[in-house]
Amino acid sequence: MARILVTGGAGFVGSNLVLRLLATGHQVTVLDDLSTGFKHNVPEQARLVQADVNFAWDEPVDQIFHLACAASPEKYQKDPLQTLRTNYVGTTNMLELAKRHGASLLFSSTSEVYGDPNVSPQPETYWGNVNSFGPRSCYDEGKRVAEALCYSYAQQGVRVRIARIFNTYGPRMAPDDGRVVSNFLVQALRGLPITIYGDGSQTRSLCYVDDLVAGLLALMAAPGSNLEHPVNLGNPCEMTVKQIGELAIRLCGSPSTISYHPLPQDDPLQRCPDISRAKTWLGWQPSVTPEVGLSQTRDYFKQTLESKEAAGHKQ
Numbered sequence: 629m630a631r632i633l634v635t636g637g638a639g640f641v642g643s644n645l646v647l648r649l650l651a652t653g654h655q656v657t658v659l660d661d662l663s664t665g666f667k668h669n670v671p672e673q674a675r676l677v678q679a680d681v682n683f684a685w686d687e688p689v690d691q692i693f694h695l696a697c698a699a700s701p702e703k704y705q706k707d708p709l710q711t712l713r714t715n716y717v718g719t720t721n722m723l724e725l726a727k728r729h730g731a732s733l734l735f736s737s738t739s740e741v742y743g744d745p746n747v748s749p750q751p752e753t754y755w756g757n758v759n760s761f762g763p764r765s766c767y768d769e770g771k772r773v774a775e776a777l778c779y780s781y782a783q784q785g786v787r788v789r790i791a792r793i794f795n796t797y798g799p800r801m802a803p804d805d806g807r808v809v810s811n812f813l814v815q816a817l818r819g820l821p822i823t824i825y826g827d828g829s830q831t832r833s834l835c836y837v838d839d840l841v842a843g844l845l846a847l848m849a850a851p852g853s854n855l856e857h858p859v860n861l862g863n864p865c866e867m868t869v870k871q872i873g874e875l876a877i878r879l880c881g882s883p884s885t886i887s888y889h890p891l892p893q894d895d896p897l898q899r900c901p902d903i904s905r906a907k908t909w910l911g912w913q914p915s916v917t918p919e920v921g922l923s924q925t926r927d928y929f930k931q932t933l934e935s936k937e938a939a940g941h942k943q
């Protein structure tokens with residue numbers, strides 16, 4: 629049984645990971661300031677410490693999954709300085725903790741380090757096309773500096789893993805999170821227009837959360853010093869945003885129509901992971917199709933919206 633710290637464990641990916649870690653008998657502590665996560669996401673068997681990773685934290689630990697950081701553009705742009713701080717100060721704090729206790733640290737980086745890419749699919753060796761001076765830069769550049777911190781601490785002997793996560797979706801996402809899957813499914817379930825930014829021809833590659841969690845666990849467990857290099861985790865099944873919208877409408881049996889809006893600044897036009905490294909190094913690849921994963925996520929949102937409505941009626 630390992631002592632595992634999950635920062636951001638009250639959020640979407642973190643809480644799915646915590647459930648899996650508990651199921652395999654580990655002792656789990658969640659460090660989360662609940663800025664975008666929820667207390668109810670943290671299972672009773674895990675200990676929740678409500679705190680900001682930017683403040684020092686110390687306790688003996690074997691593994692750290694460092695996931696704390698708002699991931700939805702709407703949320704991380706609300707307080708860009710806090711987003712930058714969380715990636716620089718928070719990641720430094722967690723790497724120092726790993727160094728003190730000889731723990732392994734897995735950092736949740738992102739496909740956003742590739743910016744608006746000139747190559748597709750994106751391999752880890754692609755250095756990216758990122759605007760350092762724009763509304764998304766607090767997140768993109770924050771994650772890039774955090775990767776640089778991981779590299780520097782790895783040089784000092786800390787066992788580091790970097791997962792570059794591509795768009796992930798699934799149960800436990802917040803319905804008002806502002807990401808493409810939650811927006812489309814919630815709009816389709818409510819019969820509201822599906823809001824597409826741009827003409828919908830930009831692409832996204834959607835990974836179901838169970839597949840991602842399996843990848844994170846495989847990456848943390850894998851031996852070998854080459855694994856200090858970043859590893860893409862995502863589903864290479866690329867779809868246009870319009871196709872995702874149409875699929876959401878079909879799966880919800882919804883009367884929703886599509887409504888087009890201007891594309892936000894620096895929105896990437898193409899997203900598709902090259903997962904050769906994950907396949908070779910970890911023996912990992914996703915197995916859940918968008919059709920199956922989106923149906924399960926639809927059921928989750930349906931239930932969440934119904935219980936919210938029922939709670940509203942009682943008041």
Ligand SMILES: NC(=O)c1ccc[n+]([C@@H]2O[C@H](COP(=O)([O-])OP(=O)(O)OC[C@H]3O[C@@H](n4cnc5c(N)ncnc54)[C@H](O)[C@@H]3O)[C@@H](O)[C@H]2O)c1
Pocket residue numbers: 635636637638639640641642659660661662663664665666679680681682694695696697698699700714718736737738739792793794795796797
């Ligand atoms: N979900 C995706 O598609 C995706 C894609 C790429 C990368 N990621 C990365 O994975 C991680 C988890 O993403 P998610 O989708 O679960 O997002 P989320 O917003 O649901 O979860 C983030 C969690 O971190 C917590 N948090 C934020 N700042 C904090 C701070 N300073 N101190 C303590 N806790 C803090 C939030 O309260 C929340 O519980 C993030 O680091 C994100 O950048 C996610």
